[in-house]
Every structure is written in C-alpha cells, then in structure tokens.
Amino acid sequence: MYRMLVDMTTTLITGANKGLGFETARRLVAAGHSVLLGSRDAERGRRAAERIGARPIRIDVTDDASVQAAAAAVGDLDVLVNNAGAQWEMTEDGIIGAPGLTADIMRDTFETNVFGPVRVLHAFLPLLRRSAAPVVVNVSSGLASLTSVTTPGHPAHAYPGVAYPASKTALNMVTVQYAKAFPEFRINAVEPGYTSTDLNGNQGHQSVEEGAEIIVRMASIGRDGPTGGFFDANGTLPW
Template identity: 50%
Template sequence: MTTTLVTGANKSLGLETTRRLLEAGHTVYAGMRNLDNGEAARELGAVPVQLDVTDQASITRALASLPELDVLVNNAGVLGTSFSTDDLDADAMQQVFDTNVLGIVRVTQAALPLLRRSPSAVIVNVASGVGWPRYLLDPKADEFHVTGVPYASSKAAVIALTVQYAKSLPGMWVNVSDPGYTATEFNGFSGHQSITEGTDATVALALIGPDGPTGEFHSRHGRIDY
C-alpha cells in the first residue's frame, strides 16, 4: 500500500488530489491547518492530520504521526493580498513566500527521514504557470494578465527549488506541477478548467513509477520544457 501526504487537502485542488489518489489505492493523510475543516476529506476515506506549513511544531507532530510515507504532495499555498506594485511591500512578499516556498521546505525536510525508507519515494510540488516567465510574457497565455508580484515569484521559486531537490535526491522522484487556469477560489472560479483537470498533472506525477521523470515541470498536457 502506498502512503501519501497531501498538504492543503481540506478543499479545492488538495481535496480533489486526495480523492483521486484514494481512488488509485493510496492511503492518504490529508494535511490541513484546522481539523474542523476535515469532514470532506474524512468522508472520502482520507485521514485528516493537523498540519500548518508555516508552523514547524505542527509539521513535526504531523510527520511523527505517520507510520510511513511514500508520496509527498506539497499542495498548500496562498494567493496573498498584493496584486500590483501599488500595494506591494516586503510584508506582502514574506507572507506568500512563508507558505508557498518556505512551507514546502519545512514539510519536505521533515518528511525526508520517512521518504528515505520508502523504496520509491515521490515528491510533487504544486507550482503554477504564473511562475513561468515564458507564459508571463506571452500575450496569448492565461498567465500574461497576472500582475501580482508575490504569488508569481513564489511559484517561480517553487519550480527552481524542485529542480534543486531532484538533483540532491537522486534516489527519489521529485517533480513540479502546473494546475493551469482552474476554477478555484483563487480566481473567483473564473478558470476554464475543471477542478479535476487542474489536478491531472499533480496526480500523474504522484503515480509515477521507477521509470518516471525527475526534476521536471508538467502540466496536464505533459512536460513543460525549461
């Protein structure tokens, strides 16, 4: 049985990822800041676990409660409160990076002892095409119209840290996914993709075998070339 931890799993992309991995036969621990919000994950058959990616003590307790771990999906993220240079300051950057970037580092570092015991450890970090300069500069791309600095730059950092983790962990499969423009609370449900389509890349990367890629960036359409 494959044991998986999904962060930010109480709703949206995290909850759908949890549902699909349960359907694939995984035992899924659904990480979330508040267990009062765990009913949906529990009804699916997941095990809710209190985990705030900005709180090291919370992370340590959550990982200590797991009997084993084969797949880590770093999904938790925040949009932030700054959407232009007019409302941008260092505090706005710090808030977003604390969850979207440092949160991944905190959880991954805490998970490594368990992952190293797995014969086929997999890490999937959920980023965004908004963190990809080529898309931000392409007027035909959905991402072109995004003006906020913190979220885009945090997701760019997630892509880079994924590559570095992949290089440093040759015995594991470490990749990064782009959900695409998916209808979620982040965009007022304006995205043209369904929540299931938005988890296609993440789920596919979570299910890869020993012959799968590492250090790659994937959308639901396949590999995004660096």
C-alpha cells in the first residue's frame, strides 16, 4: 500500500454536496483531512459541509470568475479531487446516442467534464506547487477506456452515448499530460464504477460507499504513489 497522507492535509473536492463527492468528503474528513467541500450552490454546500465537519466553498467549475474566487479564498492546498461532472446525453427517454448527438450536447458535456478540471487545475496550480506532496485525482469513467469500449462483450461496449465517454477519454489524456508536466505531483484518473447517483438517474448497481473507495484511496497517496495512471478499486485499467 501507498503511504497515506492524513496529517494537516488540505483537500478540495468539486461537486461534493452530494453523491460520490460527498461520500469522498465524508471519508477524508474521517481520515483527518481538512476538507473544502466544493459546490455550485452555496447553501447546499453549507448544509452538506456542516453534516460532516468540512468547510464549504462555492465553486462552479464552468465559470472562470467562480473558480478564480475560490482559489483566492484558499490559503493552502495539498489534494485536489476533480469530481464535478455532467452527463447531458441522459434523458428521461434514455441515452442520446450518435444519431441524436448535437454539437451543443458535446460542448456542454466537455465544458464541465474537461474544461472544468483544466480550469480548476490552472487556478489552483500555484497552491498545489507549494505543497510538500501535491495530489490530483480526476474522476473519470470506465467508459473512457478505448480498449473496453471496443471489446465486444465488455459492459462498456454496449453504451450508446458519445459525449460522456469522449469527455472522460479527453480527461484521461489531460491526466497523463499534466502528470508528465508536473513529475513532483501525483496525478491520476480513477473509475469509481457504475455507482447509483443523480448523474445516471440512480441506476448504478454500486453504492456511493463502494464507488468512493478508489477516489479516497488515490486522494490519500503519498509521494511514493503512482502518477499518470488510470485506476479502479481492483488496480490499473487499460487506456
């Protein structure tokens, strides 16, 4: 196992007022992290943070001014968990596949899932670079794996959507390139698994406790941990 970071570790989690983000925040608070619970809605964030002993911070990853204000309000940062995500191609009638895909759906999906993490990383880099052991966790998806999606019989092969998998594949590339650019960081992408959250209409077969396991684990690695990888709870995943 990797050496765990617990003492005086300041951690920011985006999209953390519910779902995987909230469970990750809860677990990291319990592990001794000083957690900044990020939320687009200030009141929802305040209530969620109060429940677990975290500090609320308003941050909308799609808005430059919001992200810059959040960065200005944070004094120190050791761990960044880019958890906020969107799945705009999921509707009440099912998932919009390639025949129904529009540029607007693709743009909106990338705005949150790709541009959002890049926007947050750029704003918080100065703080992370001051940390003795900076860690970044990008919450990706098994649908990002080109290997899995192109393998007949694999669950990901049957997924009809385009925008969400494409955005998470792009996020994986962002992860790899940032890891190469900042070798002193530990920067990894993780696949929580098909977890029951609002993102998928609560259709996932895993609980948030199960899904948050790999996020918590990778948020807690020390300087001897891996970087530039793609992981789920069982180990390394194929690109």
